[in-house]
Amino acid sequence: MESLIHIEHIMKIYNPGENEVRALDNVTLDITTGEFVAIIGQSGSGKSTLMNILGCLDVPTSGTYILSGENVSALSDNALSDIRNRKIGFIFQGFNLIPNLSALENVMLPLIYRGVPMKERQAFAQEALKIVGLEHRIHHKPSELSGGQQQRVAIARAIAAKPPIILADEPTGNLDSSSTKEIMNILHELHESGRTVILITHDNQIAANAKRVVKIMDGKIESDTTND
Amino acid sequence: MSQFLEYIKMALFNILSNKVRSLLTMLGIVIGISSVILIMALGNGAKESITEQLSTVGNGQVMILSMGNERITIEDLEYIQTHIEGVQAYLVTSMPDGTITTPKGSFTGYAYGCNENNYLFEQYSTLSNGHYFTKEDYDMGRMVCYLAEDDAIKLFGNTDVIGMPIDIEIHGKILSYTIVGLTSYINESNAISYDYENAPIYLNVPLSTLNQKLGLDAIQIQGYTDATLMLASDIDTQDTCNQIIRILESRHDCLGEDQFMFQSFNDILATINIVINMITLFIALVAAISLFVGGIGVMNIMLVSVTERTREIGIRKALGAKTRSIMLQFLLESGFITMVGGILGILIGLGGAYALSTIISMAMPDYAFTPSISLTVILITTLFSSTVGLFFGIYPARKAAKLSPIEALRRM
Numbered sequence: 001m002e003s004l005i006h007i008e009h010i011m012k013i014y015n016p017g018e019n020e021v022r023a024l025d026n027v028t029l030d031i032t033t034g035e036f037v038a039i040i041g042q043s044g045s046g047k048s049t050l051m052n053i054l055g056c057l058d059v060p061t062s063g064t065y066i067l068s069g070e071n072v073s074a075l076s077d078n079a080l081s082d083i084r085n086r087k088i089g090f091i092f093q094g095f096n097l098i099p100n101l102s103a104l105e106n107v108m109l110p111l112i113y114r115g116v117p118m119k120e121r122q123a124f125a126q127e128a129l130k131i132v133g134l135e136h137r138i139h140h141k142p143s144e145l146s147g148g149q150q151q152r153v154a155i156a157r158a159i160a161a162k163p164p165i166i167l168a169d170e171p172t173g174n175l176d177s178s179s180t181k182e183i184m185n186i187l188h189e190l191h192e193s194g195r196t197v198i199l200i201t202h203d204n205q206i207a208a209n210a211k212r213v214v215k216i217m218d219g220k221i222e223s224d225t226t227n228d
Numbered sequence: 229m230s231q232f233l234e235y236i237k238m239a240l241f242n243i244l245s246n247k248v249r250s251l252l253t254m255l256g257i258v259i260g261i262s263s264v265i266l267i268m269a270l271g272n273g274a275k276e277s278i279t280e281q282l283s284t285v286g287n288g289q290v291m292i293l294s295m296g297n298e299r300i301t302i303e304d305l306e307y308i309q310t311h312i313e314g315v316q317a318y319l320v321t322s323m324p325d326g327t328i329t330t331p332k333g334s335f336t337g338y339a340y341g342c343n344e345n346n347y348l349f350e351q352y353s354t355l356s357n358g359h360y361f362t363k364e365d366y367d368m369g370r371m372v373c374y375l376a377e378d379d380a381i382k383l384f385g386n387t388d389v390i391g392m393p394i395d396i397e398i399h400g401k402i403l404s405y406t407i408v409g410l411t412s413y414i415n416e417s418n419a420i421s422y423d424y425e426n427a428p429i430y431l432n433v434p435l436s437t438l439n440q441k442l443g444l445d446a447i448q449i450q451g452y453t454d455a456t457l458m459l460a461s462d463i464d465t466q467d468t469c470n471q472i473i474r475i476l477e478s479r480h481d482c483l484g485e486d487q488f489m490f491q492s493f494n495d496i497l498a499t500i501n502i503v504i505n506m507i508t509l510f511i512a513l514v515a516a517i518s519l520f521v522g523g524i525g526v527m528n529i530m531l532v533s534v535t536e537r538t539r540e541i542g543i544r545k546a547l548g549a550k551t552r553s554i555m556l557q558f559l560l561e562s563g564f565i566t567m568v569g570g571i572l573g574i575l576i577g578l579g580g581a582y583a584l585s586t587i588i589s590m591a592m593p594d595y596a597f598t599p600s601i602s603l604t605v606i607l608i609t610t611l612f613s614s615t616v617g618l619f620f621g622i623y624p625a626r627k628a629a630k631l632s633p634i635e636a637l638r639r640m
């Protein structure tokens with residue numbers, strides 16, 4: 001089966017020269033459509049760096065990235081914006097909601113940049129908020145929501161435009177066990193509906209939810225195992 | 229196109245949901261524009277009113293003065309009037325003071341003796357009753373006089389005085405005149421008008437009568453230290469005056485000795501204009517400073533707000549916004565703010581100028597004037613503030629929009 005994501009010899013070096021940090025050190029990885037992959041590793045091992053590169057938010061220092069047959073490393077800033085908008089749904093480690101927009105408006109943002117008309121946009125966003133169980137909080141600002149609710153708004157925003165790939169960076173990082181369970185259920189449902197889900201976590205128990213677990217240490221892939 | 233409407237809505241929404249920030253930015257623009265317009269409108273208005281008032285005074289009059297021992301004689305003046313084109317009349321005066329006695333009492337005043345044509349030089353009054361002197365009055369030295377209505381009221385208590393006798397005692401001699409005319413003041417009150425209330429009393433009399441009765445003939449032979457000429461309006465004042473000086477010098481055998489000089493009211497006007505232009509320049513400088521200060525205010529708040537919004541820019545880019553969508557959003561936002569601020573600034577500036585001038589005209593009617601502002605000033609001011617507002621709204625946004633989304637997100 002052809003790879004959806006193919007990265008080869010990816011290096012990400014911060015502060016080259018003195019004090020250099022090899023956040024990613026020669027990483028090669030393939031992910032096919034429909035996979036549910038967990039990337040685990042200790043804090044500072046390079047998980048977020050990897051996700052930012054996979055999500056076209058950041059560019060590697062060297063190496064190749066082919067996303068559904070397209071060489072992403074060669075694309076312009078505008079083309080990358082389009083790819084992020086159409087192909088990728090992010091769930092950030094720190095929510096990254098816009099504070100003065102309501103939950104609904106936050107969820108509608110990617111749809112605005114895709115050029116979806118107002119009515120459909122609203123319908124899509126409401127549907128996404130319903131999936132995460134926030135249909136009764138759509139007009140609240142992020143500051144008026146709990147941490148778990150904010151995380152769910154962030155998930156709704158990631159799925160509203162129905163992108164094929166979901167990238168989730170510690171989506172349950174600071175949530176209690178029942179919220180964690182709910183969010184994991186949502187991710188499973190998204191996977192069931194045909195999406196490729198990449199979940200980043202430092203928690204082995206959460207990683208156990210995934211079929212495939214990639215372990216990173218000091219910027220290198222230490223192991224890549226598939227559970228049955 | 230519908231996409232563009234989305235951005236307009238988004239810009240309006242952002243402005244409204246950040247009221248304090250928007251208002252502060254707008255305030256910088258409002259202060260910049262309104263203070264420039266206010267200052268310029270008041271300054272220009274005052275300047276125009278001064279220029280207008282001055283232009284009515286002393287137009288076409290030239291004073292020639294003797295600086296040394298030579299005196300200007302009537303013969304000199306007659307010669308000049310007949311030989312130099314554009315010299316319409318001359319005026320020489322003698323003004324001894326004396327005591328005027330009427331049934332109401334005694335008053336100090338002046339006998340203002342002029343040659344004929346005196347009325348041509350009148351700036352502030354016009355004949356309201358009776359007549360000016362005739363040529364015969366001058367030639368025969370008839371004992372006739374005319375005076376201002378206000379003076380008639382002071383002297384007699386009414387203006388029904390044509391034909392009345394009036395005596396003035398000068399140097400122990402009593403001169404008895406008959407009143408033949410009354411004048412009234414034409415200039416409505418303004419900042420540079422004469423203070424008629426406390427003015428001394430003048431009896432306008434033919435110069436010849438003073439000469440005869442007081443034995444001033446000697447003066448006339450010797451001549452006068454100064455004379456005023458009335459020049460036609462279509463001639464070159466400077467040129468004509470130089471000719472006159474040359475004629476005087478050759479008649480008095482003192483070529484090139486600088487015995488005579490002239491002073492035209494146009495020269496005085498030119499000097500006053502220089503002063504006014506300096507004031508205008510000063511006003512413009514003050515205005516430029518306030519515009520600059522307003523610009524800095526706009527710049528600061530824009531820089532702060534974009535820095536504060538770098539994270540928002542990062543989020544939007546991560547979700548698929550292109551650099552130009554971000555730019556368009558910020559352009560529209562700062563565009564709206566500068567536009568509304570600009571309109572408010574113009575309105576407040578003009579309103580303030582008219583309000584102030586109304587207050588001045590009520591409190592000090594003598595100094596009343598209408599504010600005046602040129603469209604150019606409004607345009608330049610608005611253009612400058614808008615440029616500052618737009619530039620500092622867009623330039624930092626552009627910098628932020630060009631960052632990779634992750635860099636923008638990392639900036640706190």
Ligand SMILES: Nc1ncnc2c1ncn2[C@@H]1O[C@H](COP(=O)(O)OP(=O)(O)OP(=O)(O)O)[C@@H](O)[C@H]1O
Nearest residue numbers: 014015021023042043044045046047048049050202
């Ligand atoms: N902008 C940066 N400049 C310098 N070093 C950086 C930068 N971003 C990340 N790093 C370094 O790169 C390494 C990997 O960081 P990364 O954020 O990928 O870790 P992580 O695995 O996501 O950790 P966590 O579980 O705490 O989120 C760390 O050592 C970090 O200090």
Ligand SMILES: [Mg+2]
Nearest residue numbers: 047048093169
């Ligand atoms: Mg991380």
